[in-house]
Amino acid sequence: MTHTVAGVDIGGTTTQVALCEEDLTVVDRLEVPTPAAAGGTAMVGAALDAVRLLLDRTGATLLGVGVGAAGVVDARAGRVLVASDSFRGWAGFAVTAAVEEALGVPAFLDNDVNAFLRGETAVGAVAGEPQVLGMTLGTGVGGALWLDGALYDGPHGAAGEIGHVPGFGDLPCTCGGRGHLETLASGRAIEARYGQRTGRSLSARGVAEAAAGADDPEALAVYEGAGAAVARALLMTAGLLDVTTFVVGGGVSRSWSLLEPAIQRTLTAEPPVSGHPVRVLPALLGQDSVAIGAAARARAELGTGVRH
Template sequence: MTASQPAAAVPTAVPAPQVFAGVDIGGTTTQVVLCSAELTVLDGVEVPTPAAEGGAAMVRTALDALGLLVARSPTRPHAVGVGAAGLVDARAGRVLVASDSFRSWAGFEVTATMEAALGVPVFLDNDVNAFLLGEAATGAVAGEPHVLGMTLGTGVGGALWLDGALYEGPHGAAGETGHIPGFGDLPCTCGGRGHLETLASGRSIGARYRERTGLDRTAHAVAEAAGRGDPDALAVYGAAGTAVARAILITAGLLDVTTFVIGGGVSRAWALLEPPILAALAAEPPVSGHPLRVVPSRLGGAAVAIGAASRARTESRPAPAPRTPRASPTS
């Protein structure tokens, strides 16, 4: 290089964009997504959950599914979030209580097991909390400061979003509308009686239809029958929607929350649920006088996984550096 030649520019390395993984470990399927920093889904996969084989098999299945996505991605995930069925201890990263659908799931150390395998931070949350995080981040209630999220699936779950943040309560059970009593006297899977879950869960919709007709049908099959005008199926979904509305009114009365998002497999029959919900709300408006907004999930089956990725994004951000006091001018 001569003196007259300019020095060649040294290329600067462009940092790889951050990617976050979200995992939804459900009783039937496990869904894994890779999301951008803006929570746009870049890739995803869904596999059966080996719930009967125990916690170790369930987590191994989730890790294998994540491995498939990482193998075809140019970037490894910066952090991983997990939404898991059951009551969880998010800080300790383990499942506390699980339904009888799962074997050896209660007590399982989810985050420690996954962090040892992946070498990146892993954050655990209840699946309904993760559902609401997803809907509040990029879904049907994005930008709303106060929301109750409900999932109508095998069971009925609930979660609260207050002042723009998830509110878990002192014992991690805030918003659990599925086990509010006062909905009749039917036995609930939790051992109680007359809970919302006895009318509005997928399992209960099938049971209530069987009581009326003697026929064993899934909630999806009952919805199809209702679509054909079956009066028993219409009555079962009508009772479910009315019960959901009552839980909404209880929440509105206690917390002054006026926005509600509903997801889970049963909510796919929104055309059957919405009319009785709206009719019940119109018949008994909240004392605040403010209208209640009830919307179905926008993210659908991906809500839990996206919400889990959202938590991983938030939790893995570095803490802000302490502000250095400005030096006083010398006299």
């Protein structure tokens, strides 16, 4: 019988669940809707139902569960601290206690961006790298730090949050600040900047499709601005921490062919003072990255690893 850990990615729209072996190979996976408006109990319940279904159809034994959750979390206490208004009854919810009570195995909680970086450093684009900044370009912009081969979340759990560093103009940010990276490089920002330029309403994917057609200079300009802003954020990180390896994921990063030229031009024009070459890689694990990273956290916390 295969011994596994489960990785759970609770997002605002869908929840991804993956059963993983010792080497984090995915045995089976499932995507279910997230009942974000129904509260924490319902959200975790949907994830638990998915875990049970995967266990039933694989016959695997479960040793532990890792959860990656949107919002600010207390990873040590296993509790969500702050959540966006997309979720009801999520802030304050004790995630790991609910999972442990239901499944009878240890459970561990991470912020979803931290889990993303755990996945990419374990078996993804930056596997084995000791120093990495991970960045997710989605509805917002998230960041996480991997230093000396381990996640570094800082004394207040907010280390690596490059999406909310100022210095990127003066546009208002969703967090209440101004001029943050998120105001230029998030999916929401791409939609807004394009709308301001053209008066047209398109999703970030729609803007990407318009830019890829090479007949919409305004769409190209919006992605050019996003890529240049990302590169400046990477250069800030390189200057402050001497970290020069970066992995970029999230929905906006699927338009890598539009972002990368601007990123590389900016990095070439303003190399870090160390002179060390900067490596920027697109995420490898796709929509599995958070779930696999959450499973990697559970595997590490269990200590002896998962057995076959």
